[in-house]
Amino acid sequence: MLWQRARPLLGTLVSIYVRTPEVTSLVDADVRVAMEAAFDVIAHIGRVMSAHHPESDLARLSRATPASNLTLDPHTVAVLTCAQHWQRVSGGAFDPSTAAVRLLQKGWRPGLSMTTPSSGVGLQALRVLSATSVRVDHALCLDLGGIAKGYAVDQAVAVLTQHGITSALVNAGGDMRAIGPHVWRLDVRHADRSVRDRQMCGLRGLCHAAVATSVAGVNNPEFVASIASMRRSTAWQSATVQAHDCLTADVLTKWALQSSRVCPSLTTNLRKHGARMWRSL
Structure with missing residues (x-):
């Protein structure tokens, strides 16, 4: 059975999908409680790390x-x-x-x-x-917009796991993480395009992994917030990273947008974290 809930959080629409087998000890109330708890931790993280709220x-x-x-x-x-x-x-x-x-x-x-x-x-x-x-x-x-969203997704997954959920997907506006054996279909879209990016070869589904995408552009405040140093202009228009956790995937996209085609330190860290990267010009 597939469960789906969504809430406006973190400046985007956060969706949680939970799959339960036909034979399970979980009842409807258990799944609802788990999803509510996951949304609650995301909302809490959004409040305490908000750059908009004067008491954060x-x-x-x-x-x-x-x-x-x-x-x-x-x-x-x-x-x-x-x-x-x-x-x-x-x-x-x-x-x-x-x-x-x-x-x-x-x-x-x-x-x-x-x-x-x-x-x-x-x-x-x-x-x-x-x-x-x-x-x-x-x-x-x-x-902390360039790292907190990925962290919030990871914490939501941890809460779901604590409540006995073994198969789920948490999607916070494109920063997402999946647990369990199910392969979730994945289409990577640019913020300024209506068609799927066809350059994402090998990234058609998500299973036991996380993925994040960042898009460059003067009209993208999240990009400006996340790519802070701006020590060099970059021709990269987008960066997508798949990693074991969403925080790592999130922050590596920000680094990838700034780096040159050959960046040994970025390559080393991608390898260290078992991550894959796709970039488009």
Whole structure:
């Protein structure tokens, strides 16, 4: 049996599909509870890491006083830790700081506050103290849109698994992850095109994996938010990455859009995470 629910979350439409075998110990109520719990964790992550809400963790970081300790939601600290890792291994290609300042200056991130000239220097000004606390050298403007959506999908999958769901697909506006033996049909579409991208050879279905796509363009705020450093112009129009988890797939697309045709460090990290990449010009 196939179950399907959808909710507007994370600035997009999030859909959850659950498949249950004909013979199962799960009843209808169990599946509904599992899906509601998965939506709840996505909504929670969206709230605490919002760059639009003045009471979110990101808003509090943007108003932090110098050399202060902040207690944050565990999900926020987990994503900040991952963001620091990917900023480091990508050589700054992934940087949620510079993008946040630019978007704030355009008025696109009303929840953030640029309280000091040093806002936006980077994640090197933040030190993780524990699963719920960080220390910052100064106020930080951050936009985690390039990594938080993939993380939210992974957390939703974890919640479904905890509730006994073994076959499901979570789709957050193109960032998606599948568990279970079922092969979910997959069509990758560009945001500005109405036809399927025919260059995605070998990517027709999703099974026990995650996939994310990022599209370049001046009218794509998510691209501007996620591709922060902008140290070089790129001719890539889109990047799609398949990986074991959605956070990894999500962040690798942002790196892939900026890199050259031959980027040893990107290739190394794709191999390290068992990921595949498709890019179009």
